[in-house]
Amino acid sequence: MTVLFPGSRYATTPVVAPEAADGVARRVLQPRAVPPTPGVLEHLVVQGERLDQLAGRFYGDPKLYWLILDANPEVLDPFTLLTPGRRIRIPRDRTVGR
Known part of the structure; x- marks a missing residue:
């Protein structure tokens, strides 16, 4: 579970689950556009x-x-x-x- 505090600059950033080299998909935040x-x-x-x-x-x-x-x-x-x-x-x- 991804928990962000209210008002975080990442609050509207989508969570993605790309597959890593070991075949496991891990939930991470999509890179934020600056x-x-x-x-x-x-x-x-x-x-x-x-x-x-x-x-x-x-x-x-x-x-x-x-x-x-x-x-x-x-x-x-x-x-x-x-x-x-x-x-x-x-x-x-x-x-x-x-």
């Missing part, structure tokens, strides 16, 4: 910054860190994303009004 991120701010990462801190600063909610991850899809590792001196994109909060 919308384009217009209206971004560029931020220069400094030593010690964390995604939750940046989300708290820019959105007022540290749990919205995933917006920053979505806006920087070329970097899949959050630790690489937060390398000091790296420029990252901070998008608008697209959760407002949901």
Whole structure:
């Protein structure tokens, strides 16, 4: 059973059951489409910054860190994303009004 908390960004994501190499079908969430991120701010990462801190600063909610991850899809590792001196994109909060 797949359980998602109310308001999750995955709440409307379909559950699929693809067959794995071992022949077993496992229920998983279908990959979520990440919308384009217009209206971004560029931020220069400094030593010690964390995604939750940046989300708290820019959105007022540290749990919205995933917006920053979505806006920087070329970097899949959050630790690489937060390398000091790296420029990252901070998008608008697209959760407002949901």
